Amino acid sequence: MQFKSIYIQFLFILFLLTTSLSSYAQDEENATLTWKDSLYTVELPEGYLMPSDTLEIVEAAPYAPWFENFDDFDTTSSILIDITDQTYDYVPNVSDSLVKERLQKMQKDIPLTYHERVRLFIDYFTVRRRDYTLSILQRKDIYFPMFERIFAEEGVPTELKYLAIIESALKPVALSRVGAKGLWQFMPRTGRAYGLKQSYQIDDRMDPEKATRAAARYLKFLHKYHGDWELAIAAYNCGPGNIRKAQRRSGKKHFWDIYKKLPRETRSYLPQYVAMAYVITYADEHNLIQDLPKYEIPAEDIFISQSVDLGKLAEQLNVCREDLVLLNPSLRFGYAPNYVKNFRIKIPEARFEYYLEHQEEILANIKYTGKGGNVGDGYYYHYVRRGESLGTIASKNRVSLSNLRAWNNVRGNTIYPGQKLKIYGNAYSPGPKTSTTSTVKKKTPTKSSGASIYHTVRSGETLGSIAKKYRVYVADIKKLNKISGSTIYKGQKLLIKEGKYKAPVTTTQSTVLTSTKTTSTSGKLMYHTVRSGETLGAIAEKYNTSASKVRQWNGISGSTIYKGQKLKIYSTSTTVSSSSTKTVKKTSSTSKYGPSAKTRYHTVKKGESITEIAKMYRVYVKDIKRVNKLSSSAIRTGQKLTIPPSPSSVLSEGKSTSTTSSSTSSYTVKSGDTLWSISQKLGVSVSEIKKLNGMKSNNLKVGQKLKLKS
Structure with a gap:
């Protein structure tokens, strides 16, 4: 009897266990599967570093x-x-064959x-x-x-x-x-x-x-x-x-x-x-679904030639400072230094028109005045001598100890004899003190001297070593001699300091100086703000002058200009007269740059791209590639390119632009059209076309109708 009751109890427990297991299995079947339930056990492969x-x-x-x-x-x-979003769902099993x-x-x-x-x-x-x-x-x-x-x-x-x-x-x-x-x-x-x-x-x-x-x-x-x-x-x-x-x-x-x-x-x-x-x-x-994707902030480029504090610029534009910093990650400390020239800064597209309207006022109020604002672009090296410490080197070179560490990635104070330390902040190393200083002053003309100082470059000399010798800044030497890079040549004569009484110059130099003076000061001064798609040749043609004069007036060495850049233009009453119009037309037809009905040749300079050259001569990139049998857009310095005649649409632009822009209210996109070519053909800027048609990118479709008037 006792055995029978034990047997019944055993059957009852077995029944309960089976019921609970089946219900657990059903719950498991209904549960959400995770990546741990997948077939994979993935370990980090050998030799890999995330x-x-x-x-x-x-x-x-x-x-x-x-x-x-x-x-x-x-x-x-x-x-x-x-x-x-880190809430994962089940990871599908994908076969090797798939x-x-x-x-x-x-x-x-x-x-x-x-x-x-x-x-x-x-x-x-x-x-x-x-x-x-x-x-x-x-x-x-x-x-x-x-x-x-x-x-x-x-x-x-x-x-x-x-x-x-x-x-x-x-x-x-x-x-x-x-x-x-x-x-x-x-x-x-x-x-x-x-x-x-x-x-x-x-x-x-x-x-x-x-x-x-x-x-x-x-x-x-x-x-x-x-x-x-x-x-x-x-x-x-x-x-x-x-x-x-x-x-x-x-x-x-x-x-x-x-x-x-x-x-x-x-x-x-x-x-x-x-x-x-x-x-x-x-x-x-x-099953990798990102529900919170991020997109680039729509931005426009502005070009500045002065120091800029991104915080102050954000205040002037009424935008977030963090957005400006994130749009310009190349500025390591959130400001552009005072030595920059035509430096590109990205600002939100929505504030670009506002910037153009208030450009002078904004630029006057955004100069950086904080620590390091006067640090120059130049640097030199100091070789550590026996017995020197970081503190003495910093003091001797008039820089802070923290900056000296940061420039050379030195964490502590340990340095060793012969170590090469990079030092920023001056274009030259400070000279010796006391009696030696007086001897230097005797050799080097002082500020009170009325004559200009010239230096003939010797073999092995650099702008830095010359600046150090005369105790001036590299930037000043470059400015006085109109040097854009840092390349100088043996035998080259450099103006180091312009004195009260200028030293005599050669006849060729004097003619260059006088011609520059006459071109730069003749006529009434006005400013032109560069729009998208404009070239130097087109701007010069608009004001009845030459591209070379526009370059001289604005200190431009090449033909690259930027959207939003302000250009000085000197115009006179004679430039708009009928007689001068004839001479301008004659010049433009024989000019090296701008539109022409003739085939021309161009030698590629350092830094030039095929797109810039096409804009310079007002032709299409595809035509340059076709004439020169180029399979890609790659060109090399010194390469001689054949420039085909400008398209008829560009050549007839001067005659028909005004009538076209006034009479035409829309344009149908054709095969091969770009926003830039359409803007050049119809005399409407790229930004205006985009604004009128609510476009955020430069992409076009064949057959698309573009508004040209509001």
């Missing part, structure tokens, strides 16, 4: 103190805040080869580090449109845009521990080689557009050097020398063949790129 691990994202400390309080920024308007198929569909110019290492990274980004991938999805629309535009202009594949994710996690002020900086992580030397200037206050490596253009040109060089896009991408990480070394050691050429001979980090670099390109393209298929 960008967030290799970077000190120093929107921080000594380089950008304004970024310390970034959590307080207005998240509705700022563009770099990391806000991600990944291969998708990679093949994506492939354009750059091979996207499927490999087990690529698959590891795909799983890593879509499963284990979903939060990181969501943060990338949040920022990509800030920069990808700009990447695509610049890469298309430079003639490189637009899919290279994914490389910036691996380099910097799309953070323009990212700094690596080895000193690489910006969206594209340029080292100082490579950055300077591709035109990215770096000084104490300004670092072009953090300028998104300049750095992207430099990256495009560097990648183009690497592709030309290796003849392979996979190797070019790997070389961007470890340098072309390491690629060649791996090829020699393995006796093979392609990336996956030399894979094991490459540096450890580079082995993962290309697979990361392929994986990230895949993940961003197929994010939705992996």
Whole structure:
């Protein structure tokens, strides 16, 4: 009997256990699945370092103190805040065959080869580090449109845009521990080689557009050097020398063949790129949905030639200071120094018209007056001697100890004999004291001397060494001699100081001086604010003068002008008379620049692009490429280009512009039209066309009707 009762109790417990298990299984079936329920167990692949691990994202400390309080920024308007939706849903299981198929569909110019290492990274980004991938999805629309535009202009594949994710996690002020900086992580030397200037206050490596253009040109060089896009991408990480070394050691050429001979980090670099390109393209298929994407603040460029405090500029424009700082990350301390010339600053597009209307008043009220405002662009080096300390060197060179540490990345006070220290703040090193000073004064003419001082350049001399010798600023020597860069030549005669009684000059010099004087002071002074699409030739033609005179009046050496720039124009009553109109027309037909019905030739100067040359001669880029049989937009310094005759629309502009603009109220876009070509054809500025048609970009469609009148 007792056994029977025990048996019944056992059956009852078994029944309860079975019921509870079935109900638990039903609850589990109805529960929301997470990535932990997926089939993956993803570990970090060997040799891989996440960008967030290799970077000190120093929107921080000594380089950008304004970024310390970034959590307080207005998240509705700022563009770099990391806000991600971290509520994950189930991660779909994707087969290898489907990944291969998708990679093949994506492939354009750059091979996207499927490999087990690529698959590891795909799983890593879509499963284990979903939060990181969501943060990338949040920022990509800030920069990808700009990447695509610049890469298309430079003639490189637009899919290279994914490389910036691996380099910097799309953070323009990212700094690596080895000193690489910006969206594209340029080292100082490579950055300077591709035109990215770096000084104490300004670092072009953090300028998104300049750095992207430099990256495009560097990648183009690497592709030309290796003849392979996979190797070019790997070389961007470890340098072309390491690629060649791996090829020699393995006796093979392609990336996956030399894979094991490459540096450890580079082995993962290309697979990361392929994986990230895949993940961003197929994010939705992996259930990676970013509900809070960020977009670039619509901005316009202004160009200034004075110091600018971004805080004061924000007050004048009535915008957030943080937005201005985020739009101009290349300004390391939030201000532009006093030595800049035609320096580009981005401001919100909505305040651009206001700026143009109140330009003089705004520029007068935004000068930077804080610490370091008078620090010059020049620098020199001090070699540490035995017994010297940082304090004595700082005192001797009249700079602060903290600045001396920051300029040379010295954390403590330890220095060693022979160490090379960079010092900013003066164009020359201070001279010796007491009795030696008096001897220097005897040799060097003093301020009381009435004669001008000249110096003939000797072999090995630089502007810095000459400035140090005469105890003047490099900027003053450049200004007196109208030198735009820092290049001087052996035997060149430089004016060091302009005295009360000018020294006699040669006949050629005197004629140049007198001719400049007559051209610059004749007529009534007026100002012209440059509009989008305008060229020097067009502006000169408008005021019945020549482009060379406009250059002389404004101290412009080339033909580059900027939207919003103010140009001095001297006009007289004779310039608008009928007789002078004839001479102007004659000059314009034979002039080197501007529209012409004849074929001309142009030798490419340093820094010129094919777009600038096309604007200069008022012709289309496609026509220059066709005549010179150019497959891309790449040109080189010294190259001689044939410039075709200007299009009939441009040649007839002077006759028909006024009638066209007054009679035509709309325009239908034709094949090959751009906003700039339409503005030149109809005499309406690009900004006016965009404003009338509510356009935010420069994209046009064939057949689109554009309003030309309000």
